[in-house]
Amino acid sequence: MNPSRFLLLLALLQLSSFVISAQQHTINGHISDTETQLPIPHTEVFVSGTTVGVITDSLGNFSMKVPFLPCILVADHVAYESYISTLQNTNELLIKLHKRNFNIEEVHISGKNRRRRNLRFFYTHFIEDYSNKIEVKNDSALIFDRDEMHFTARSNEPLIIENNYLGYRIKLFLEEFTVTSTDGPKGKQIALNSPRGGFITKLKGYHYYETLENEKPDRKSYFNNNRRITYHGSYRHFLKSIYDDEPGKQGYKIFKYPKKIDAAFYQIEEKEPKNQARQYIIVADTLVIQYRFDDDEYPIPAEYLSERDHYNVRKSFIYSTKQPFTIRSNGTSPDPNFIIEGRMDKKNFANSLPEDYTPPKR
The missing domain is CATH 2.60.40.1120 (Carboxypeptidase-like, regulatory domain)
Known part of the structure; x- marks a missing residue:
């Protein structure tokens, strides 16, 4: 099977509508x-x-x-x-x-092999990029439920995830992490072990990031560079370019299908002042997104492409659900109601950036 061929964006306990202010x-x-x-x-x-x-x-x-x-x-x-x-x-x-009631859940020795199999499946879908640099410190807290069509994980205490690529320790209160398989990004559900199709992952919970710079000051520049590389070309960077109405300037070229659609591929539901969030709907069925960047992983504005001998390209697909979604002024979204396939889906939760992360200017 080819894990995470497409991804329904994380549903982390967020707000149905959101306004972000420029001030704290x-x-x-x-x-x-x-x-x-x-x-x-x-x-x-x-x-x-x-x-x-x-x-x-x-x-x-x-x-x-x-x-x-x-x-x-x-x-x-x-x-x-x-x-x-x-x-x-x-x-x-x-x-x-309220005082917490502590319940110790029974662990059956006969289920050890099944648990190991569930842990492997969990890690395959929960940690994809740079898995050798990311560790869940207390995966014994995970509780699994699996059948032919569904995989679900939850935890009976906060998960502690240490990411030594981006330099964060994440405290995750995991209410539910689910994996299903479909025969296409918007196709019908099929068995998890089917050789065709791809996976849809969803996560429900709340979480907090602590930076590791103080503990590992010699790695600060390494962390900062990896964070910047992770941000550029991500779906958050793409949404930021849409909010700013300058996808070409931020390295993106967008093709919409069906081509006969004359309107822009997104529609502003309510236009608010620049320092607030906005509502969008993807009008097209499918968007093909090219992200163009240089060898240092910086985006190349469309106006400078003709001056370059070569540049790198990553391709992603966005499949519309025709549901409205919000983009805050920093590119984050509390309700990303669309499906992503391709390079923009690779930076999954365990390798994610905080919503208050600010990318450096070149």
């Missing part, structure tokens, strides 16, 4: 025990999908700047149930946590 917002809050009303120190509070997070002080208080609103705020403490909420404004937060 300061959030203050207090966390306490629901029953005792006592403050809970050393609680991790973070914005899902970003590197933004703090720890509560000895009185259960915290203050942090969030990169955009609304956002998904998570408060996590090992002894309590996690708090997850969509944060709409900068009002002071009074968060109360």
Whole structure:
């Protein structure tokens, strides 16, 4: 089988609509025990999908700047149930946590071979690029459910994923990771072990990135270069070029099918000010996207192509679901309702960038 020939973009607990502001917002809050009303120190509070997070002080208080609103705020403490909420404004937060009930799930020795097989399948689809540099530190927390047509993984504690290619440690609260197989990007579902077709992967959860520069300062330039290479040519970079209305300038050439469609391949549902998100619909059935770049992995603007002896090209396909989706001003999307096949689908979750990552200018 050829894994991940096409990919339905990750459905990471996000918002159905999203507005991103150019300025940061300061959030203050207090966390306490629901029953005792006592403050809970050393609680991790973070914005899902970003590197933004703090720890509560000895009185259960915290203050942090969030990169955009609304956002998904998570408060996590090992002894309590996690708090997850969509944060709409900068009002002071009074968060109360419930004590966690610890249940130890039984592990059957007779299932060891099956678990090893499920782990191999999980890693094949969860970590694809640079798998030798990415490690799930606690894969014993994974729980699998598999039949002929479906594969599902979830975790009974946050997964700790260390990425030594991009320089992040990711804390993932995995609610559900599913793999199915279809006989085409929008075709009917077929058995997972079918020799034809390809896989559709979906992930539901929330997550937080910590950078590894402080732990490995000698690798800072290595991490930064890999992050930049990962960003350029990614679907986020492509969406950024659409938001900026300059795909050609950012290295992209787009072909739409059927060709008879006269309108642009995307449609602005509501045009907002430049510092806010916008709604789009892909009008065409299929988009063929060429990304043109130089030997240093920088995009080549269309206006400079005639001056070059050679350049590199990567090709991707986007299949429309004819559903609206949002693009924020930094190219991220909380609801990417389309299917990708080709090079832009390779940077999967375990090798992903935080939503507050800013690529360097050349």
